[in-house]
Amino acid sequence: MTAVTPLVHPHSAIGDFTIRDVIEGQTAGQLIVAADDWGWWTTLLGGNTIAPTTGIQHTVAEGLVRAGFLVRRGHRYQLTHTGHDVGKNRGFVRVAVRGWEPTFRQLSDSPHREYIPAATEPGEVARGCTDIARRRPEIFEAIGHAIATGEPGCTIDLGCADAGRVTALAGIAERERFLGVDIEDGVIAAATAELDARGLGERITLLAGSVQPEPTPPAWLAEVDRDTVTTAMSFFLLHQLASDGDGIAAVLRGWMDWFPNLRRLVIGDGYLLEAPSWTQQPWFSPTYEIYHAVTGVRLWTRHEYEQAFADLGWIVRRRLEDHTMLVTTILELPRLSGPSADG
Ligand SMILES: C[S@@+](CC[C@H](N)C(=O)[O-])C[C@H]1O[C@@H](n2cnc3c(N)ncnc32)[C@H](O)[C@@H]1O
Known part of the structure; x- marks a missing residue:
């Protein structure tokens, strides 16, 4: 059985994440990749705005607004400074969120193994x-x-x-x-x-x-x-x-x-x-x-x-x-x- 470790103060070390960071970060990653598959980042980084047309697109756009990556201007959305940074670095997000997910998923069944094989998309x-x-x-x-x-x-x-x-x-x-x-x-x-x-x-x-x-x-x-x-x-x-x-x-x-x-x-x-x-x-x-x-x-x-x-x-x-x-x-x-x- 795993030993119970004492609780430490939540801000005792640099680098602590909050529960909010963990859950919302995961969702933001998914939205970033979906927006990339729709070509949004290419459009936005080209200096243009995007105009969602379906309910799904509106929800994703609003999610990206809440995350601080887009700002709404009437029916259209444009990049914020952080959004520009995220769009430029969307390849890292795709690799971590989609590419390596099959490897990280294997951890659950592998506590006794020394290593797990890389299983990528x-x-x-x-x-x-x-x-x-x-x-x-x-x-x-x-x-x-x-x-x-x-x-x-x-x-x-x-x-x-x-x-x-x-x-x-x-x-x-x-x-x-x-x-x-x-x-x-x-x-x-x-x-x-x-x-x-x-x-x-x-x-x-x-x-x-x-x-x-x-x-x-x-x-x-x-x-x-x-x-x-x-x-x-x-x-x-x-x-x-x-x-x-x-x-x-x-x-x-x-x-x-x-x-x-x-x-x-x-x-x-x-x-x-x-x-x-x-x-x-x-x-x-x-x-x-x-x-x-x-x-x-x-x-x-x-x-x-x-x-x-x-x-x-x-x-x-x-x-x-x-x-x-x-x-x-x-x-x-x-x-x-x-x-x-x-x-
Ligand atoms: C992290 S990716 C880098 C892809 C590309 N070189 C780039 O930087 O854009 C590693 C690539 O190496 C390929 N790869 C892995 N093992 C290999 C091997 N033994 N021989 C040839 N390619 C391999 C993978 O399929 C994957 O496309």
């Missing part, structure tokens, strides 16, 4: 991550500019999800070809159909399969002209592959073996930021940390990433920080590190 995680990426267009600009510098080649995105990143980069680095690989074949099939419909199927190829380096190469690699790949990118996946495998450097070494002419790496990931209480970390960091702790997937510190990069001879050309813990690093091998490669 892959389409929701993919869309949420792409929205997270899109909120900082200047990071895309920097990556696209680096890729477009010098001879065109082929850029591979390892763990590409719905191909949101390669699609955005294809618009910037117009002479580059792109490959994307992801283990979720349903997500890859849907993204391929979308690319074909948009006429991008010629420049962007998507393949389903694992990008975890193993003793036997994955089947998808046989479909790739490996010598042509000059840039390898991976976002929000390396921490997991490194945990399942033999650390960060081992994964990167595997990719370098697959693609012998690699001259640029672009690695984005969530770093481990340690702080004793919830509110001492930037928002989303505690949730990110807890999600990974329950699934047994390790998070790694900035020092651990940078040590691995250095051990393999990679030089950091740009470090682009977003949300404190989300860091994208553009790396090159020394032969490209002269002034001309800097762009």
Whole structure:
């Protein structure tokens, strides 16, 4: 039986939540995602107002008003300052509310287990991550500019999800070809159909399969002209592959073996930021940390990433920080590190 712990004063520690925060926060998250599925945030962030037409839409709009995200002007609604912030960050909300819900749900039946397997809604995680990426267009600009510098080649995105990143980069680095690989074949099939419909199927190829380096190469690699790949990118996946495998450097070494002419790496990931209480970390960091702790997937510190990069001879050309813990690093091998490669 669980020991009874003494009640502590409700405001004794920084980071206490009220019951109101817990319940209304959950509802607000659901409303934010629904409004996103209706395209409201895109409209509102574009500087326009929205006009609900059905009872359901009115209820959601009023809920968003009560939460402080919208303000009513006659029949229409517009963003508040907080609403602008929420809309920009709706990808984080989608990942936490919809994408990771199946994992957190398993906790109820798993008190005796050390870890539970990550059980995600892959389409929701993919869309949420792409929205997270899109909120900082200047990071895309920097990556696209680096890729477009010098001879065109082929850029591979390892763990590409719905191909949101390669699609955005294809618009910037117009002479580059792109490959994307992801283990979720349903997500890859849907993204391929979308690319074909948009006429991008010629420049962007998507393949389903694992990008975890193993003793036997994955089947998808046989479909790739490996010598042509000059840039390898991976976002929000390396921490997991490194945990399942033999650390960060081992994964990167595997990719370098697959693609012998690699001259640029672009690695984005969530770093481990340690702080004793919830509110001492930037928002989303505690949730990110807890999600990974329950699934047994390790998070790694900035020092651990940078040590691995250095051990393999990679030089950091740009470090682009977003949300404190989300860091994208553009790396090159020394032969490209002269002034001309800097762009
Ligand atoms: C957190 S999401 C990041 C998605 C995307 N890279 C982004 O940042 O927008 C992780 C992605 O890695 C994919 N994934 C997980 N394990 C994989 C593996 N072993 N090989 C390839 N993809 C994998 C998941 O399906 C998911 O799309």
